[in-house]
Amino acid sequence: RNLLDMDTFSKSDPVVVLFVQGSGSSEWKEFGRTEVIDNTLNPDFVRKFVLDYYFEEKQNLRFDPPGSHGAVLGVQDFLGQAFVALGEVIGSQRGRLERPLTGVPGKRCGTILLLAEELSNCRDIVTMQLCANKLDKKDFFGKSDPFLVFYRSNEDGTFTICHKTEVVKNTLNPVWQPFTIPVRALCNGDYDRTVKIDVYDWDRDGSHDFIGEFATSYRELSRAQSQFTVYEVGRGAGAGGRGPPHTGANPPLRPQVLNPRKKCKKKKYVNSGTVTLLSFSVESEFTFVDYIRGGTQLNFTVAIDFTASNGECRRCWGGGGLHRPGRGAGADGRCAAGMPSQPTSLHYASPYQLSAYALALKAVGEIIQDYDSDKLFPAYGFGAKLPPDGKISHQFPLNNNVDNPSCAGIEGVLESYLQSLRTVQLYGPTNFAPVINQVAGTAAQVTDGSQYHVLLIITDGVISDMLQTKEAIVTASALPMSIIIVGVGPAEFEAMEELDGDEVRLSSRGRYAERDIVQFVPFRDYVDDSGNQVLSMARLAKDVLAEIPEQLLSYMKTRDIKPRQADP
Structure with missing residues (x-):
């Protein structure tokens, strides 16, 4: 809107060139042109750009709207440019973002309007239930133990397994449990593509006996919605044997399960049983982007470890270990207040490089902030003695404002973090529960899906309040929140792995976590010898944030919260 007029006798002839910057890279590559x-x-441009979107990555975009004169972009054609992250567009209201164009000295270059929409691309999921009747008997001393195997047909004529039902023991008339499968997994979005279903008799040694097969398609299955309808299939091999569903006054035929070998050997062979579709329903699967476009805000909170095990401070020199006190330390071995000046401290920042704490904070925070409209982030410290009375605190605001612990942007959090290092005394112990309960209390105030909280904890050591922390996480798992833990330093982090809950579901005093809401990564795994700090931190952010969309969706699904419709 309101572009510069670069032509003498007419208005400009604009075109927009999109450049993308790879994660962890400084190089810009042309992606396409309108x-x-x-x-x-x-101008209102018609041509659209289709981009792969990854919540966990910083996907930087640059829009250059030069004039059209000349194949090569020249200075005479330059109308301005705009820089934006893809997450900013998606996280803006209704996925619509307006940015000023800049780059021409002394000129107002106008604005660029960006609109992001998610391609639907077959997001439906199907729930169906089937039963069978008079299947072939395969076991010598009993009836069959039947189960179904579903295959999706591929473009090259081969088949890929996409679902197996459970085994129903000792029956020729099984009723299988309802199951859910994405439409894209069943037919890759092609409603007429063949779906082949094999029927097997389960054997303990894995050599399952083939009972028979039949074929259908998603379209045929979907016609049976809300009806007790069966359809005839399997008159011949392959898709040609399918028949349409039978409805109306005439009695429906049951789908026949055929065994080609038996059909060839026995002239009187009819079938190996029939299968009935008991129910079939379709619903749309909501995505992370649906909720963000509907107005769900991600609220980001930071908690930083200020315990003495992080290393020596300004007046604590000497020694070399992370826990060893030097001159300036108290008699109890704790660090006195002051900025860390020894490289052995995990809070140490040189004039050329941020500390591990600051690097982790920037890597994660700069992505999440795109989904928070006010860019105000509560930030806490734990495990320090506070002035003036030396009281130990496990949830003190980094900005020293108890009534309003929020900092303006990630840069504001970093400034408050560095200021706290100058004023507090690193101490201990390492308690997580207070800050988890603090954020959980805030999350519990709004549970309608409009707010989702992400707590980032950066720590160096062993948790001192493991039992209380597990209890806090189990309670928080029922709330709209996720927890990211980044472990810095050389310590072993077995306790963090337990909290992560990927292998064993977290429990406390007989209660199990409703959802897996914790993601842990050790910072050292992302520090390589190449010296490419930007790429390393991009990898860190990608791994710690990858589970956030699924964790948000799991909360919404368990509470049956649907995305709000974006205002027109």
Whole structure:
């Protein structure tokens, strides 16, 4: 809108060139161009750019709207440019973002309007239930133990397994439990593609006996919605044997399960049983982007470890270990207040490089902030003695404002973190529960899906209040929140792995976590010898944030919360 007019006798002929910057890279690559629109300063471009979106990555975009004169972009054609992260567009209201164009000294270059939409691409999921009747008997001393195997047909004529039902023991008339499968897994979005279903008799040694097969398609299955309808299939091999569903006054035929070998050997062979579709329903699967476009805000909170095990402070020199006191330390071995000046301290920052704490904070925070409209982030410290009375605190605001612990942007959090290092005394112990309960209390106030909280804990050591922390996480798992833990330093982090809950579901006093809400990574795994700090931190952010969309969706699904419709 309101572009610069670069032509003498008419208006500009604008075109927009999109450049993308790879994660962890400083190089810009041209992704594509819009069409040229002649003689206008307020163009509406039709051509769209289709980008892969990853919540956990910083996907930087640059839009250059030069004039159309010349194949090569020249200075005479330059109308301005805009920089934006893809997450900013998606996280803006209704996925619509307006940015000023800049780059021409002394000129107002106008604005660029960006709109992001998620391609639907077959997001439906199907729930169906089947039963069978008079299947072949395969076991010598009993009836069959039947189960179904579903295959999706591929473009090259081969088949890929996409689902197996449970085994129903000792029956020729099984009723299988309802199951859910994405439509894209069942037919790759092609409603007429063949779906082959094999029927097997389960054997303990894995050599399952083939009972028979039949074929259908998603379209045929979907016609049976809300009806007790069966359809005839399997008159011949392959898709040609399918028949349409039978409805109306005539009695429906049951789908026949055929065994080709038996059919060839026995002239009187009819079938190996029939299968009935008991129910079939379809619903849309909501995505992370649906909720963000519907107005769900991600609220980011930071908690930083200020315990003495992080290392020596300004007046604590000498020694070399992370726990060893030097001159300036108290008689109890704790660090006195002051900025860390020894490289052995995990809070140490040189003039050329941030500390591990600051690096982890920037890597994660700069991505999440795109989904928070006010860019105000509560930030706490734990495990320090506070001035003036030396009281130990496990949830003190980094900005020293108890009533409003929020900092303006990630840079504001970093400033408050560095200021706290100058004023507090690193001490201990390492308690997580207070800050987890603090954020959980805030999350419990709004549970309608409009707010989701992400707590980032950066720590160096062993948790001192493990039992209380497990209890706090189990309670928080029922709330709209996730917890990211980044472990810095050389310590072993077995306790963090337990909290992560990927292998064993977290429990406390007989209660199990409703959801897996914790993601842990050790910082050292992302520090390589190449010296490419930008790439290393991009990898860190990608791994710690990858589970956030699924964790948000799991909360919404368990509470049956649907995305709000974006205002027009």
